[in-house]
Amino acid sequence: MNKFLNRTQLILGKENIESLESKTVAIFGLGGVGGNALEALVRSGIGNLVLIDNDEICETNLNRQLLATRNTLGRAKVDVAEERAKEINPKIKIVKYKCFYLPENSNEIDFSSFDYIIDAIDTVTAKIDIIVKAKELNIPIISAMGAGNKCDPTKLEVKDLFKTDYDPLAKVMRRELRKRNINSLKVVYSKETPLEIDKSLILEEEKDKKRVPGSTAFVPSVMGIIIASEVVKDLLSNY
Numbered sequence: 001m002n003k004f005l006n007r008t009q010l011i012l013g014k015e016n017i018e019s020l021e022s023k024t025v026a027i028f029g030l031g032g033v034g035g036n037a038l039e040a041l042v043r044s045g046i047g048n049l050v051l052i053d054n055d056e057i058c059e060t061n062l063n064r065q066l067l068a069t070r071n072t073l074g075r076a077k078v079d080v081a082e083e084r085a086k087e088i089n090p091k092i093k094i095v096k097y098k099c100f101y102l103p104e105n106s107n108e109i110d111f112s113s114f115d116y117i118i119d120a121i122d123t124v125t126a127k128i129d130i131i132v133k134a135k136e137l138n139i140p141i142i143s144a145m146g147a148g149n150k151c152d153p154t155k156l157e158v159k160d161l162f163k164t165d166y167d168p169l170a171k172v173m174r175r176e177l178r179k180r181n182i183n184s185l186k187v188v189y190s191k192e193t194p195l196e197i198d199k200s201l202i203l204e205e206e207k208d209k210k211r212v213p214g215s216t217a218f219v220p221s222v223m224g225i226i227i228a229s230e231v232v233k234d235l236l237s238n239y
Contacts, residue, residue, distance in 0.1 A: 032220025034120035040228030148213025150209035
């Protein structure tokens, strides 16, 4: 066992630590939510990670994304994530896909190798496709709902998607998944009513985007930590 996992082993036990070292978790999206989930999973002893993200780190990520520092600006998130993970656990195995996941390129990724899937992306079409594939292959999955335009991390909950409210993204997801005969999905969502943003303050270079949500350091990070906690709990039947 890696010595750095000793304090975790005191709680989870040796067998559970060894079990986590054998597991493979896929993280779709390495932003504010996915980056923090990654960090917690690495520090919890997950032995294998598959990272899927096409973005490079930019200055507007600095307010909330763990991987974003002045030194990492302009670099691919999957590369920064791999380096950070290996600085914590040199033995961890990382597979990277620097791509924008869509149904059209889904066959490039071997879903069957995953023990668990984290959906931490924003695009509804991609989220739906990931969830459908996970359900078809009977792979456990947890999905992040909207973290934008929220300020209060104490309003976050783990719940079945079809029992959520307040969240506009969850509403769309429920409708689309029902069309595909999916009626259950573990999610982390916020009960906080989305806040109104001052659109006059949107940066000039972002005004052509369809959606520019406000964000804080609080909600995405805590959502990612909660997701990681649920992954570990679900992977360990006796925890």
